[in-house]
Amino acid sequence: MTGFRTLFYKEVLRFYKVMLQTVLAPMVTTLLYLLVFAHAIGGHVQVYGQVDYRSFLIPGLIMMSIIQNAFANSSSSLIQSKVAGNIVFVLLAPLSYLEFYAAFVSAAVLRGLLVGLGVYLAASPFADLPMHSPFFIAVFAILGGSILATLGIIAGIWAEKFDQLASFQNFVVLPLTFLSGVFYSLRSLSSFWQGMSHLNPLFYMIDGFRYGFFGISDVSPVASLIVALGFLAALVAVTLFILKRGYRLRH
Amino acid sequence: MSKPAIEIKGLHKRYGSVAALDGIDLEIPKGAFFGLLGPNGAGKSTLINAIAGLTRPDRGTISVMGHDVIDDYQAARRCLGVVPQELVFDAFFTVREVLRIQSGYFGLGRENYDWIEQLLYELRLQDKANSNMRSLSGGMKRRVLIAQALVHRPDIVILDEPTAGVDIEVRQLLWALIRRLHGEGHTIILTTHYLEEAETLCERIAILNMGRVVALDSKQGLLSRGEDQVKSIEFTVDRPVTTLPDAVRGLFAQSADQRCVLDVKGDCGPTLMAALEVFQAAGIGVMEVRTERADLEDVFMDITRMDRS
Numbered sequence: 001m002t003g004f005r006t007l008f009y010k011e012v013l014r015f016y017k018v019m020l021q022t023v024l025a026p027m028v029t030t031l032l033y034l035l036v037f038a039h040a041i042g043g044h045v046q047v048y049g050q051v052d053y054r055s056f057l058i059p060g061l062i063m064m065s066i067i068q069n070a071f072a073n074s075s076s077s078l079i080q081s082k083v084a085g086n087i088v089f090v091l092l093a094p095l096s097y098l099e100f101y102a103a104f105v106s107a108a109v110l111r112g113l114l115v116g117l118g119v120y121l122a123a124s125p126f127a128d129l130p131m132h133s134p135f136f137i138a139v140f141a142i143l144g145g146s147i148l149a150t151l152g153i154i155a156g157i158w159a160e161k162f163d164q165l166a167s168f169q170n171f172v173v174l175p176l177t178f179l180s181g182v183f184y185s186l187r188s189l190s191s192f193w194q195g196m197s198h199l200n201p202l203f204y205m206i207d208g209f210r211y212g213f214f215g216i217s218d219v220s221p222v223a224s225l226i227v228a229l230g231f232l233a234a235l236v237a238v239t240l241f242i243l244k245r246g247y248r249l250r251h
Numbered sequence: 252m253s254k255p256a257i258e259i260k261g262l263h264k265r266y267g268s269v270a271a272l273d274g275i276d277l278e279i280p281k282g283a284f285f286g287l288l289g290p291n292g293a294g295k296s297t298l299i300n301a302i303a304g305l306t307r308p309d310r311g312t313i314s315v316m317g318h319d320v321i322d323d324y325q326a327a328r329r330c331l332g333v334v335p336q337e338l339v340f341d342a343f344f345t346v347r348e349v350l351r352i353q354s355g356y357f358g359l360g361r362e363n364y365d366w367i368e369q370l371l372y373e374l375r376l377q378d379k380a381n382s383n384m385r386s387l388s389g390g391m392k393r394r395v396l397i398a399q400a401l402v403h404r405p406d407i408v409i410l411d412e413p414t415a416g417v418d419i420e421v422r423q424l425l426w427a428l429i430r431r432l433h434g435e436g437h438t439i440i441l442t443t444h445y446l447e448e449a450e451t452l453c454e455r456i457a458i459l460n461m462g463r464v465v466a467l468d469s470k471q472g473l474l475s476r477g478e479d480q481v482k483s484i485e486f487t488v489d490r491p492v493t494t495l496p497d498a499v500r501g502l503f504a505q506s507a508d509q510r511c512v513l514d515v516k517g518d519c520g521p522t523l524m525a526a527l528e529v530f531q532a533a534g535i536g537v538m539e540v541r542t543e544r545a546d547l548e549d550v551f552m553d554i555t556r557m558d559r560s
Contacts, residue, residue: 002355002360003356005355006354007355007356009355010352010355013344018343084341085335086340088305089339089353089356089399091305092328093328093353094329094356250305250307251300251305251307
């Protein structure tokens with residue numbers, strides 16, 4: 001247990017020491033999204049019939065900040081350690097694959113949750129945001145963070161250079177996030193794009209998370225929960241396999 | 252008989268078409284001070300990485316204090332402290348943080364903090380304990396690497412070129428510390444480019460070349476391979492060498508003032524006799540004859556050269 005705790009502590013200390021960049025900066029970016037989109041679109045759109053667009057947007061943006069920062073934390077920590085060579089200290093230690101995985105994911109989820117909480121606290125005074133089910137809010141926040149943190153581990157291990165990681169972020173994570181319903185309800189899309197969106201695993205996390213606030217969603221929160229859990233289980237299996245094989249870590 | 256500290260059987264590792272390790276069999280007894288020598292690219296670092304679990308061998312097995320490095324990796328790694336060759340560090344943390352974190356990876360908590368303070372003291376790092384790693388000089392970073400390797404008091408300490416690029420003071424400090432650790436019963440494995448270092452410190456030496464062990468012997472055993480072997484003979488003659496006939500001067504590898512140096516290949520006796528006969532026939536008086544014997548460097552060069560040819 002001490003091995004896991006130490007690696008978790010180290011990962012948290014790493015982002016804590018540069019909190020301005022790792023927590024405050026993404027909070028400000030997200031709040032700018034809120035300001036701009038709510039101003040530009042806010043007056044014209046009602047979602048789910050009765051929900052004001054600004055209120056609708058906030059949970060989407062909170063979830064987006066959770067998943068983006070969870071991904072950023074695990075992936076950047078790994079690539080930095082690999083490029084600097086100090087990953088060797090973790091590789092020489094008797095940490096199990098599970099401890100390695102769990103520590104990186106927990107720290108990344110914690111950073112995601114901190115940014116998400118910050119966005120919530122800063123944005124909620126400016127909108128009427130109900131809280132229908134704190135359980136679903138918490139579960140989807142943690143699940144969303146875990147899924148992207150795990151994806152961040154895979155990307156961080158796979159990438160050998162910073163630009164490879166940036167491509168993963170720009171060509172995979174960002175499109176999946178933007179097209180997952182952060183900024184709109186799927187009901188506003190044509191049936192073809194609704195169908196396409198259902199293939200995006202991030203959609204279920206955002207939809208389920210939003211259900212936690214409004215009690216309304218595009219698909220049932222239980223269905224979203226099952227999809228998210230299944231997706232996480234598959235990613236965990238892949239990650240533990242590559243960690244055990246030493247893929248790109250133990251040459 | 253107790254198991255050796257490290258036992259390697261039939262180890263192979265290829266990188267593309269290059270065989271970095273080409274069938275290594277090696278046993279390192281507990282408590283040994285073991286030197287791993289070899290030219291660049293001989294496979295020393297690959298071998299160390301395989302022992303430490305940083306590289307996966309294609310074939311063969313390695314056990315560390317009886318624990319297989321793949322199947323029982325956690326127990327194997329607990330017994331090992333490795334000082335990597337590259338000067339790597341984590342720029343986010345201070346020296347003390349780095350050591351406490353490394354100690355935690357090995358499952359040790361506050362109970363180990365006294366030992367960490369002792370390491371800081373012994374490696375003369377106590378003034379830098381709260382400095383960020385980034386602000387340290389190269390020699391200081393090297394000392395932190397050594398402290399990190401020792402933080403969990405491993406049975407076996409592996410040092411991959413520990414004194415590369417450090418000044419004499421740090422080198423002396425390291426030698427003293429390594430000697431003391433050995434005296435306390437730790438098994439020490441050292442790779443080095445400085446043969447003088449191996450000759451001074453190591454009791455047993457393996458020479459690697461092109462992924463294979465080409466010599467494995469005690470230091471005395473290796474040196475004695477060169478002991479009977481006279482490397483060169485120096486004659487001091489009774490006149491300046493510039494006055495010698497060209498036919499005579501041409502026999503020697505070097506000549507200056509009144510000295511002529513003859514390289515010896517094979518047996519010394521006949522070479523010496525033949526040279527004396529030449530001097531006698533030319534009517535040149537020989538005032539002094541000195542022979543130079545091979546040291547570890549010569550033995551090393553001989554072994555790796557023979558292996559290549």
